Amino acid sequence: MMSDLKDVxxxxxxxxxxxxxxxxxxxxxxxxxxxLPGLV
Numbered sequence: 358m359m360s361d362l363k364d365v366x367x368x369x370x371x372x373x374x375x376x377x378x379x380x381x382x383x384x385x386x387x388x389x390x391x392x393l394p395g396l397v
Contacts, residue, residue, distance in 0.1 A: 366373065
C-alpha cells in the first residue's frame, strides 16, 4: 500500500501543489463564511 501511495504521489507531483492550494482556499472560504454573521 505504501508503494502504491508513493507511485501516485510521484505521478501526480506536478498538480499536488495546485490541489493543496485549492484545498487551502476552500478552508479559508469556509472559515470566512462561518464568521460573516458575527461581523454584521
